[in-house]
């Protein structure tokens with residue numbers, strides 16, 4: 001059974017990787033991902049300078065997923081550039097996530113990635129829901145257009161964007177129209193967490209996390225239908241771009257659904273946070289079993305082939 005997939009002309013040993021922000025903040029975690037069965041990996045979204053992030057508790061496991069308001073804690077862009085220099089690209093591709101707090105910060109970081117001649121693939125995070133006072137670029141369509149124009153002229157190579165979930169067909173249409181104007185945007189990662197959810201502790205009658213009065217991004221099983229819809233919506237609207245699926249994946253079936261919906265590569269967030277990088281072994285095995293049962297020998301035979309009624 002050939003679980004390998006092609007992503008932007010790169011052969012991957014498995015269509016699986018971590019979601020940015022999970023198991024990828026520091027070198028020890030990045031090394032564990034590099035050694036795991038994942039086919040690729042991505043660094044924590046970085047800002048120009050190191051950030052502590054929001055006060056704890058800022059992550060909580062829920063019955064069907066997670067709520068987080070980490071607040072973009074990261075070691076600063078240079079730390080991840082140093083990792084990118086040491087990464088073994090023969091082993092697996094590395095994505096480099098950037099979430100600068102301002103357009104200038106994004107341009108400064110991207111210029112340094114450019115100068116570093118690193119083989120890492122830029123994933124521009126336009127969807128962090130947890131930095132107090134910072135509206136998501138992904139929901140400000142004019143700002144989205146501006147940042148894509150600026151990054152496209154500052155960065156000479158193709159890059160990708162990490163989008164928030166959209167919930168309205170008109171928004172799928174409008175965002176796809178914007179993205180399709182930028183041929184350098186050659187991949188789209190859908191989705192980031194569903195922003196500003198709230199969960200409650202029945203005994204203490206309190207919220208579960210400290211930042212933002214308990215409001216935080218929702219991940220895990222709760223978001224699978226929204227993730228699949230965004231993957232499929234952009235897969236059908238952006239035929240010249242590759243889709244990376246993210247959201248709600250904890251079993252081989254979920255991986256299969258994302259691939260069927262149009263993803264070429266599938267990220268794992270909440271379930272990886274809970275179970276660690278060994279999860280990639282289980283997901284590969286479960287996906288292989290499903291493919292065997294269905295008589296598929298390669299992912300290409302079903303990738304993007306979701307049928308309608």
Ligand SMILES: C=Cc1c(C(=O)O)[nH]c(=O)[nH]c1=O
Nearest residue numbers: 045070071072128130193217
């Ligand atoms: C980069 C910040 C993000 C964070 C965070 O650091 O709070 N949490 C998410 O669920 N998604 C993000 O994009």
